[in-house]
Amino acid sequence: MCLMNDATILVAPRELKDQVERASRVLLCEASTANRLAEDITFCEINYSQGISSWLEAITSDSETFNKIQRSSLELRIPSGRKSVDINFDPSLSFAFLARTLHTQEKYGITWSCDTEVIYGNSKIASINLKLDNPISPKTNQKTIDALSTGLRVSLLEWNQLDKIASQFLLSEEILDGS
Amino acid sequence: MTINENMSELSTLLDNPHNVLRPAETVMKPTSLGSVRMTRFSFSRSMIRRAFLKKWEIERQVVNFDELGQGHIIYRIFAEGKLFHFVAFTSTIDESLHTDRVIADVWDVTAALVEGEVNEDLLQFLKDEVPKQESSRLDPRVLVLTRGNRSVRFYEYLVERLASGNQPESKKLGDAGYIMRSTAFYGNGKFGMRSFLGFEDKHPLSAPYRAQFLAAWLFREVSYESVEHCAKAKNPNAVSFNSEWSHFFGLGNATGLGLVPWAIKHPGELNAWVSIRELALSNVRSLKGSTKNTQILEEWFDKAYQYFSSLGGDDRWPWMGPDSLSKATLLIKETFNSLSGNALPFNDLYLWAEKQDNEITELVISLLLELDDTNDEIIDRLLMVESEKEADLNATVEDLKIIIDEKYFWLNELDLSGPEARHFWWVMSDNAEEPRRAERSVIDPEHREIPIDISLRIDKLIKDLEKIDKKISVNEFLYSFPEHEIAVKRLLGNFGPYSEPMENVCDFKHLPLNLQRFQLAMYGMDNFSPQSTDWLRVTLFQGAPRVSEIGSNIADKWILPKQPGGLT
Numbered sequence: 126m127c128l129m130n131d132a133t134i135l136v137a138p139r140e141l142k143d144q145v146e147r148a149s150r151v152l153l154c155e156a157s158t159a160n161r162l163a164e165d166i167t168f169c170e171i172n173y174s175q176g177i178s179s180w181l182e183a184i185t186s187d188s189e190t191f192n193k194i195q196r197s198s199l200e201l202r203i204p205s206g207r208k209s210v211d212i213n214f215d216p217s218l219s220f221a222f223l224a225r226t227l228h229t230q231e232k233y234g235i236t237w238s239c240d241t242e243v244i245y246g247n248s249k250i251a252s253i254n255l256k257l258d259n260p261i262s263p264k265t266n267q268k269t270i271d272a273l274s275t276g277l278r279v280s281l282l283e284w285n286q287l288d289k290i291a292s293q294f295l296l297s298e299e300i301l302d303g304s
Numbered sequence: 305m306t307i308n309e310n311m312s313e314l315s316t317l318l319d320n321p322h323n324v325l326r327p328a329e330t331v332m333k334p335t336s337l338g339s340v341r342m343t344r345f346s347f348s349r350s351m352i353r354r355a356f357l358k359k360w361e362i363e364r365q366v367v368n369f370d371e372l373g374q375g376h377i378i379y380r381i382f383a384e385g386k387l388f389h390f391v392a393f394t395s396t397i398d399e400s401l402h403t404d405r406v407i408a409d410v411w412d413v414t415a416a417l418v419e420g421e422v423n424e425d426l427l428q429f430l431k432d433e434v435p436k437q438e439s440s441r442l443d444p445r446v447l448v449l450t451r452g453n454r455s456v457r458f459y460e461y462l463v464e465r466l467a468s469g470n471q472p473e474s475k476k477l478g479d480a481g482y483i484m485r486s487t488a489f490y491g492n493g494k495f496g497m498r499s500f501l502g503f504e505d506k507h508p509l510s511a512p513y514r515a516q517f518l519a520a521w522l523f524r525e526v527s528y529e530s531v532e533h534c535a536k537a538k539n540p541n542a543v544s545f546n547s548e549w550s551h552f553f554g555l556g557n558a559t560g561l562g563l564v565p566w567a568i569k570h571p572g573e574l575n576a577w578v579s580i581r582e583l584a585l586s587n588v589r590s591l592k593g594s595t596k597n598t599q600i601l602e603e604w605f606d607k608a609y610q611y612f613s614s615l616g617g618d619d620r621w622p623w624m625g626p627d628s629l630s631k632a633t634l635l636i637k638e639t640f641n642s643l644s645g646n647a648l649p650f651n652d653l654y655l656w657a658e659k660q661d662n663e664i665t666e667l668v669i670s671l672l673l674e675l676d677d678t679n680d681e682i683i684d685r686l687l688m689v690e691s692e693k694e695a696d697l698n699a700t701v702e703d704l705k706i707i708i709d710e711k712y713f714w715l716n717e718l719d720l721s722g723p724e725a726r727h728f729w730w731v732m733s734d735n736a737e738e739p740r741r742a743e744r745s746v747i748d749p750e751h752r753e754i755p756i757d758i759s760l761r762i763d764k765l766i767k768d769l770e771k772i773d774k775k776i777s778v779n780e781f782l783y784s785f786p787e788h789e790i791a792v793k794r795l796l797g798n799f800g801p802y803s804e805p806m807e808n809v810c811d812f813k814h815l816p817l818n819l820q821r822f823q824l825a826m827y828g829m830d831n832f833s834p835q836s837t838d839w840l841r842v843t844l845f846q847g848a849p850r851v852s853e854i855g856s857n858i859a860d861k862w863i864l865p866k867q868p869g870g871l872t
Contacts, residue, residue: 157791
């Protein structure tokens, strides 16, 4: 088994989730938001790849854009009394931040379509149409099963960048012992 | 079955009106959780039952020790069609480097449980990585990573005794029931290892913590092998442990604050762990008296009495010690004798016990549960739950309010508004990522707080819900109040009646030992010995059969072993 090479590293999904959550906290996301981003990015990395890269790109954006990105998945709802809605994102954002919520909504009868074809997690989305439909039974997700049993291969460079930020979530043992 | 089907099966059982279950406000009180003892459902016991029932084949494949016990040892495990290896690397470190805390850089033993064959490449990989522990980078072939140290007090003593042709002397050992002490069993995706949910259905290690407890059982084997090897290196005529001593020693363990965040972050698991005990208690309480059941229970009373009285010792704040527990066991036995002619004697014993101190209540429950005969496969299934459920955010604010009224009424009994309620915050240290708690007035949490302040979060949510139209959807509410998502998901997750410890873990008065003890008892640990408010020492597998005994008729009654020779 090739654990690591110059370009990639094999990680467990929970490691990815933990690191995105910690790194998001370091960047001052509130705990609930950090938790949601971590779930979003992990889901995306497993199912579409380019989750970490989308997160790394987002954190380089200006604070207003980053705030919008953090709340983007909370916009994915159909107002009561309506059967469909178009939701626009300006500026456009990576599909990584929307994918998990869109797939979850399918279970509650909300189907979706994007303005552009979604290939990877970093596919840019400017508009999404949500429509009330019949609930879709959750299917066995083979990609998730594979990631859990054999690991998830991600970019080593991106992983190291994420790890570096996430490490700041930890507090020095010396400070703790000295308090 | 899928995890959702398992969770549904558990809910159906909990909702069955024939099951008379104790209310959560009794069971989930911190002092109740902090009095729980090992039962037949504890993971150490269920793992050994499975190994014996399914006739796992475990053999020592390689022993490569020098005269000091340094080198490596490999066990080969063939279980239900799957092959595993437990590979341990042993050394001798300076006594001054021994620490009970999870933080350390070197250990006497580091080990890993792996699935599949161990060829030269994999052995070299393990040799390079396993001793590094938290700094290692592993892969999904590795299921468990562990480490520990020889007992500074007793290891050399035991070697000397065997080398001189003698067995240990009880009085020298005091209450020590182990040769080596572990400080961590990592699994479930840590450091790149296989994720727990990555075990396929019917995998022999797919039950919660089964892989960790197989590793712990084999770690205990290593401790026996190591002492006997070193004794023989000193004197080729050294004796081995006799039958009694070769079962008596378990594996020591020291446990810190990490268990508290785990309990709060896993409401589904907590509910399942408590539920199987409560369902079994309900079953036992409904049993009519019979000669057979009475006899079984009386045997357990005697066993418990002998265990506690041979161990001996004062109370161990905040808990009763062996002397008090042996007296309590006699009282329980006497009480049962006066009730055994009743129509429902086990229920009557329980009803008496619930009026006693929490520790006596839980001691009675642990003994009564020996009468439950629920099939292990059902228990394994009911334990397969998860806490990361997707919540239906189309629910309304009114739905949230109903859940709070029905399930979180106990928050009203906590003082969540005063400064003491937020006295502590939880953090991970940069050394081994060990969870710790810090005083808010001394260290500013900044961005580092682990969000296990669930009681405080729900309390804040309750206040904000008052300002909102009850008909709006949760989704819409969260758009305006995204900081409440953790609390909202907790409510909508509907994890079950026993999912919440009814306390605020940030409170000045919070005692971590309570949640720690509950989990340790579920693991199958005993001999609880608190060292402060925040950590304790325990022993596991004391009295357990040895791996070479698989295939024999050893019953599931190995717990509570009397110390050979006894102390009192």
